[in-house]
Amino acid sequence: MIRVAHLTKEFRVHRRDAGLAAAVRSLFRRRYDTVTAVRDLCVEIVPGERVGFLGPNGAGKTTTLKVLAGLLHPTGGEVRVLGHVPQRREPDFLRQITLVMGQKQQLLWDLPPADTFELNRAVYSVPEADFRVRRDEIVELLGIGDTMRKPTRQLSLGERMKCELCAALLHGPRVLFLDEPTIGLDVSMQHTVREFIRVTNERHGSTVLLTSHYMVDVLALCPRVIVIDRGRLCFDGRLEELVRSARPEKRIVVKLERPVERADLEAIGHVVRHDAAVAVLQVGNASLREAMARLLAGLPVADLTVEDPPLEEVMRDLFAREAGAAGADADGTGGPGGGSAEGPEEGEGDE
Amino acid sequence: MSRGPSSLAITLRAFPTLLRVGFADAVAYRAEMVVWMLTTTMPLVNLALWHTAAAGGPIAGFGQTQLTAYFLASFIVRQLTGCWVVWEMNFEIRTGRLSQRLLRPVSPLAGYMAENLAALPLRVLLSLPMALVLAFVVGGREFSHDPAIWLMVVLALCLAWLIIFFSMAILGTLALYLESSSSLWFMWQGLFFAFSGYLFPLPFLEAHAPRLFHALHGLPFYYQSGFPLELMLGRHDRAAALHYLGIEACWALGLGLLLAVVWRAGVKRWNAYGA
Structure with a gap:
């Protein structure tokens, strides 16, 4: 908890x-x-x-x-x-617990990840048998059998990240x-x-x-x-x-049998994308049924799917x-300096 | 909820592995490691200087042969007590890498200690040729022949290593309070050079500045270099050696306790910037 x-x-x-x-x-x-x-x-x-x-x-x-x-x-x-x-x-x-930071590493830079794994086995007091089972399971899941025997400095970013995950999870x-x-x-x-x-x-x-x-x-x-x-x-x-709360809207992705006029689509909903074969419309949740009915009735629809707006949006x-x-908000966060709420990125100490 | 083993128990159990991995890390760049160790040239420079200065006659009882023995032994002591933790801590605190150590159930200080100790076998290897040169050049007569004293030399070297490690780690930890503590280390190192017997044998001061000479035996610097090598050279009898060993042990203990306090308070200030 x-x-x-x-x-x-x-x-x-x-x-x-x-x-x-x-x-x-x-x-x-x-x-x-x-x-x-x-x-x-x-x-x-x-x-x-x-x-x-x-x-x-x-x-x-x-x-x-x-x-x-x-x-x-x-x-x-x-x-x-x-x-x-x-x-x-x-x-x-x-x-x-474990904390994996994508931009920071715990792997020993000049040694193969296998050495970091062994170090973690010792410092987390993982019994040898448990260690082998866990390591083999993770190594198989991530496919790092060969990778873990090469010096960390010679690994690609992806290989390193997978080994980081392994090192971070070996102690269960x-x-x-x-x-x-x-x-x-x-x-x-x-x-x-x-x-x-x-x-x-x-x-x-x-x-x-x-x-x-x-x-x-x-x-x-x-x-x-x-x-x-x-x-x-x-x-x-x-x-x-x-x-639902941030974007109470749906997206209708329509595959068209033949090109249609943009004005025909705009009459039904907000046009997000429109080309000869596909149109994407955004409509409010309340008017979804009606919009779909109008699309099917009035336009050459080959296929139609309903999606949530992309999470990024x-x-x-x-x-x-x-x-x-x-x-x-007069009492907005960010402190007197109005800077980032995240901890500063570099530097240490305050005297 | 079941409680696991204490941090100390985990550290003790993990320490052999920390040492093993530390050694592998130390030898990852073999040539660089050897070159880096060979940069400890100051004792040899001092040897050349004082050897020339003593051409006209002994200085405070040190003739040319004694000075040769002193500075070659100084080189060996320096190799066997070498640490770099202050640089590592400054770097890791400034860049946020300390976070990775803090996430592990073993004290970061134990990790640093293991990494610094792990380089010792290489340093011993490097010291061996120098010891052979020493034996060849000055022979055995300049050294203690008492086995009890040599046992105390081993103990004095261990305590010297601890004093150096603890003082470096304290200054490294100060980077949690300051933006960087490297300059403090340079200051500390300046005091070490002046007061440890590293630049010149402290007995040089005995006749001209007896108060300073005696005061320096109460500071930690003397125990980082001068004391172990004076023991090697048979310049203390058993009683005096035990007396100084007691002071050395007190310094090691005191600095260890101070480190624990400074570290505990410092970690609370950790802002994990950049990590």
Whole structure:
């Protein structure tokens, strides 16, 4: 069980302008801003769930994952993961979780991944027999039998990511925090990684909290989504509900027997795409039946399907709406500097 | 809920594997490793300088042969007590890589320790030719012939390694408080050069600055270099050696405790930027 109650995380960030003069000034007088990365977030996730954690860049997703994994101390609120307070980083807690960051690696750069696997076996106290079974299962699922014996530095990005996943899951964690696990991978590799995550969840009942900018990851894996923007919770529920609430519309994809006039289509709904063979119309949920009836009755329809709008568009609409609301909110998040809600990317320390 | 083994128990069980993997990592770039170790040239430079200076006669009881023994032994001590953890910590804290260590149920400090210790076999190998040169050039008469003293040399070297590792790790941890602590390390290293017996044998000070000479025996720097090699050279009897070993052990323990405090507080400030 993951329970997040009124989580707030603030960062104190050194700000200075570009240029030599600003650099010299900052030697004598430093200016700090407080950036609120996560504000009053409340979420509960039950064991075995696969949850998509969505939001635009700087929304506070990664910061939240880092708090849940025990890397960051919350500024306020309460967090429990598997009954543990994450920031205490008790060994019993760390043995039951994993955090995979698509842009960071734990593999030892100059050694083959097999050495990192062996290292993890030791530090996570995995019995030798269990280790072999798990490693062989993961190696087979990901197809990395040969890869794991080559030095990490000589692996392709996709091979490395698959080995990262293997290293992160060898200890059989009950909770998987996955931060952009498919970033930079080609379509086929993304599919492999997605399938692996799904199989791991189904076989072992592990809880998955996934952030990704690839909506196809979320569609394929996550029945439930949590959306945050500027550190605030925007939505928590089933994916279909999100689509329904953000975009109460459907798309009708029509295959045409012969070309038709655009005006004929516009009379029925908003035309998203129109060419000689295919037309895509967007209509409100309430007028869907009527639109379909008019299409079938009045146009040379060879085939017709009804779809939800693409999730990317739904998210874009949602974030645009939230940004508008935040702009109107005098107490908007982002701190005095009005910067990103996400933790800053580089640098450390604040003195 | 069932509780697993403690962090210490996990660390102790995992330590042999950490060492093994650390060794594999250390020898991944064999040539670079050897070249890097060979850059410890300062004792040899000092040897050349002081050897020339002593051409006119012994300095504070150190003739040319004694100085040769002193600085070649200094090279060996430096090899056997070498650490680089302060650089590793500064890099990993600045780039956010420390997060990966913090996610594991073994203290990152244990990981750093294992990686630094894992390079020791290579350093011992490299020290062997120098020891042979030493034996050939100055013979055995410049060294202690007391087996008990040699046992204490081993202990003194272990404690010296711990003092160096702990002080480096403390300064490395300060990167959690400051933007970077490399400059603090340079300052500390400057004090080490001046007060450890690394640049010149501390007995040089005995006649001209006796207070400073005695005060330096109370600081950790002397135990990082001067004390172990003075033991090798038979410059302390058993009683004096035990006395200094006691002070050395206190420094190792004190710095270890200080590291634990600084680390515990520092990790709370970790912002995991860039990670």
